[in-house]
Amino acid sequence: MPQVLSINNEQLTAYLQDHVDGFKGPITLEKFAGGQSNPTFKVSAKSGVYVLRRQPSGKLLKSAHAVDREYRVLNALKDSDVPVAKVFHLCEDISVIGSMFYLMEYCDGAVYWSASLAEIDSNERRSAMYNEMNRVLAALHSVDVDGVGLSDYGKAGNYFERQLTRWTSQYRLTELKKISAMDQLSQWLEDNLPEDDGRVCLVHGDFRLDNMMFAKDKPQVIALLDWELSTLGHPYADLAYQCMQLRMPAGMGSIDGLKDIDRGSLGIPTEQEYVDLYCQRMGIERIENWGFYLAFSFFRLAAIAQGVAKRAAEGNASNEHANKVGAFVEPLAQMALQVVTQEK
Structure with missing residues (x-):
């Protein structure tokens, strides 16, 4: 993982335990494939499995990588007919991991990368x-x-x-x-x-x-x-x-x-x-x-x-x-x- 995307696990764990109800460490992080714009990680903790999405480090274009907007819309749609993951917390303090991020639930499903759905046999x-x-x-x-x-x-x-x-x-x-x-x-x-x-x-x-x-x-x-x-x-x-x-x-x-x-x-x-x-x-x-x-x-x-x-x-x-x-x-x-x- 490039240094600009590194995360201090202990510091992140301490922050999440203070700000997310029921969250307990220690944690391990695994970066998902894809997510070129906003790096996305699987967070495995003692209290369960979560997903963290963060802004990339470095100089960013104005209005790009708006993870705060993502958090807002996901929270707004939680009771709608649009299926979305539950969000737990938005962190705007960049000192925690170096950029803004939010934490949401881990959904155990399948993502398909080929529009032909070659993995499907029917x-x-x-x-x-x-x-x-x-x-x-x-x-x-x-x-x-x-x-x-x-x-x-x-x-x-x-x-x-x-x-x-x-x-x-x-x-x-x-x-x-x-x-x-x-x-x-x-x-x-x-x-x-x-x-x-x-x-x-x-x-x-x-x-x-x-x-x-x-x-x-x-x-x-x-x-x-x-x-x-x-x-x-x-x-x-x-x-x-x-x-x-x-x-x-x-x-x-x-x-x-x-x-x-x-x-x-x-x-x-x-x-x-x-x-x-x-x-x-x-x-x-x-x-x-x-x-x-x-x-x-x-x-x-x-x-x-x-x-x-x-x-x-x-x-x-x-x-x-x-x-x-x-x-x-x-x-x-x-x-x-x-x-x-x-x-x-």
Whole structure:
């Protein structure tokens, strides 16, 4: 483990025993795979098993790695129809382990990294799992944000306009070299921004298969994970982001998409079937400007990948594969430009 991510177990144990009811040490820590943005650890203690998510050490971009926002939204959703892990404590004192962190329950389930669900031997089970993901997405977008205390969790106005400004800015701040496709894509998105239709809901920001924990014995999501990018925004952002990921080829970083795979042979719905099912659940007739939402999703993911690459170059990335992520920025932009052409 790199020194910038090291944790003093004794100091952490003493802090948690003072601030979390029933917590008892000693503890051992094990870092989970993934979690490039916010390092995540399994905490095995005398009192049970927990999960700790922390900000990375080093210089951080403003508004990035917002584990305090993660804690807030998880706590707000504890009694909702959205499956989330129970949170116990947020520590904003960086002297404890070197950065802000929060502690939550450990959910004993299964996380799947391949969108083809190759580990599942039943088409019926795969179909049910995709239906369950769709159900969770609709449940998330149906949350009464006023009722759960999240009415101020995001800004008012055109969500995609704000997001385009944000991710363009973050991309420029982390840019390691000029990439023509990213410049073209950024300009196209700016020129083709849809009018605001007034839809606002709680959005996850990174809604995808490997951010969901399923029960081991049935096609049920028991916890939606990694809420760092959640905010109030437009529901199509989450839907397009998930569909975008499924359009990607297998073996592209931690994301294993379905490009060139016959979905029907696996019991997995087509993109149109998945979108139609979501629209049915949400009472939406049809989605206009679908090409824009997909292209924006590619751009946003490319900007996120560029940020990971920048942190890796500075020695602050939390995942050993982070150095490779920068190579995906240009291919992602190229895929977005293909979407723009196809969806015209």
